[in-house]
Amino acid sequence: MMKTGFRLLSVTILAVAWFMPPNPGMAQEAGGPVPSITEGIQLTVYNNNLAVVKDRRKMTLPQGEGTVTFTDVATQIDPTSVHFESLSDPAGTSILEQNYEYDLVGPTKLLDKYIDAKIQVVTEDGGVFAGTLLSQNEGKIVLRDDSGMIKVFTGNETVVRIELLSLPDGLLTRPTLLWKTQSTQGGSQICQVTYMTGGIGWKADYVMVVNDKDSEVGLQGWVTLDNQSGAAYKQARLKLIAGDVNRVQEESYGQAIPKRAVMAAAMDAPAPFEEKTFFEYHMYTLQRPTTIRQAQTKQVQLFSATNVPAKKVFVYNGAQNGKKVEVKMEFKNSKENNMGMPLPKGKIRAFKADSDGSLEFVGEDQIDHTPKNEELRVLLGNAFDITGERNQMEHRQITQVVSEDTWEIKLRNHKTEPVTIKVVEPQWGDWKVIRSNFPEKKKDAKTLEFEIQVAPDEEKILNYTVQTR
Incomplete structure (x- = not known):
């Protein structure tokens, strides 16, 4: 007697040694x-x-x-x-x-290929039904035995397995x-x-530790590989290309594997990369083989630098940030500073040791591809105890094409030590400063800068007038 509750548990393939490869990576044809x-x-x-x-x-x-x-x-x-x-x-x-x-290969495809071919259906109560498969659809099977009797498995039977003699051609x-x-x-x-x-890529991640005087940083670079390509790469010789490589966007082929939120932590022992220029990009070659498994995120150390001279900089751009004063760490990517490797773009996370010696997170920023001997400016956040205020005090239209604007910038330092604040003022058109109570610097055609020292619990007021054509 058949039992209820149709369950297609497995498909068993019998006598298929003729088509199986002797071991992975080997195949056999007629x-x-x-x-x-x-x-x-x-x-x-x-x-x-x-x-x-x-x-x-x-x-x-x-x-x-x-x-x-x-x-x-x-x-x-x-x-x-x-x-x-x-x-x-x-x-x-x-x-x-x-x-x-x-x-x-899959159960549905296997059965589709076995239409008009011999199969065996085994039910949970021990019944074995052999015959020719006439049709199958969503678990419903129509079978004709050797006597010509038609048997229909409609879903009210518990099927343990379906046995096939071989793997059909083409699967x-x-x-x-x-x-x-x-x-x-x-x-x-x-x-x-x-x-x-597709399905595999890499990015650079950096960990920066600021010393107690904010005068030096330690920097570690990590390569983070994410493999969702559908294959594993055993003991591979790994090269990474950093740069903006142009690609033609076109219809993809094959079957894409959806990206899954899988993190297989794989912290390899530190191993340096060898860096060199390649065409108009930079190539980083790992100096040992590594295995990258499917659905794995792997981190490999790119470099480590200590005692890098750095400077903490306060920047006020009132036109952009209102009253907020940004705090940045600046340092040069040079051999003299124990660095000098071209840095791939990536995220920098900064930490600083507390009085108990524990590292605490103080901010993060994204850097672009940075060649050697270039300055890095890492934005960590906004200063809590330093504020700015920007107001336009006057606008005068001198002629139809000439105007003058007077601005007032207030800087307040509530810290216990003096600070130097870089004031950044955006400009437009053909401009020049005609009056200022602090020395100015024209950084470029659209940027005016001032550097102003502010003592503890002091307010400094910058007034300047710019003429624009």
Whole structure:
């Protein structure tokens, strides 16, 4: 007697050893065995969700015309970017056809392929029903046994498993690249497959520690890799490209893997990167192999610098920030300052030690790609005890094209030590300062600056008049 509660628990494939590869990375076709063994992977990762994979393997190529399969590729591969080459016999090996097969095996696809073929249905009460599959739809199965009787499994039976004799042609357990090759030599050869894939990217993260006098910082750079490409890269030689690489936006191919909120913490032992200029970008090469698993976020140390001379700067831009005075840390990315490596863009998180020695978070900022010998200005936040006030005191129209504006800037310091505040005033048109009670500096065509020292519990008032044409 059949039991209620239809549950499709599993699909069992019997006697399928004829199509299974001997081990991962190896495959077999009707034209003859074509094994391949992973020899080494080089992974070049870009900022913009892109990587170039160079997978070098020892493969057996059929002599003359034959078929070669290549598994364990990223599911987000761009199949139009694939390049196959024999490194052992490049002159005698050519590619006739290239295919990317991603019709992966699943219960529904398996049963669809088995229409008009023999299967066995095993129910929970021990019943075994063999016959020809006539149709299947959402768990409902129509079967004809050898006597011609039609059996319909409508969902009121508990099905333990469905047994198939073999895997139908055209279905794969993993995404696979397939080539038709022409080889004069054949046999075992070292081959390299190069392709581009999405779903993997990297960014730089920095940790900055400010000393007790705000006169030096320590800086650590970390590379954060996020791999959602659908493949793992074992013991890969890792290169990172920093820079703005132009890409053509077009319709994607293959099956994209949705990004999942997965964090697999992998803090490798510190290992320096070797940096060099590459075209108009910068390349960072990890000096040891590393394994990057699918759905993993990995951090690898980029560099570490200590005792970097720095300066705390207060900046008041009343036109932009109202009464708020920004606090920044400034330092130079130079060898003299124990740095000097071109820095990829990324987030800097700043900390400072409390009196008990514990590090406390004091702010964060985003920096752009920064070459060596350039200044870094890291915005940490707004000063609590320093305020500003900006008011326009007068506007005069001298002629139709000439006007004069008088501004008053009040700066108040409620700290216990003196501070120097950089006042930033935006300008427009053809302008010049005609009166000011503090020395001014024309930074550029649109920016006027003042540096004003304010004693503890003191207010300083800046008055200036600018003429604009």
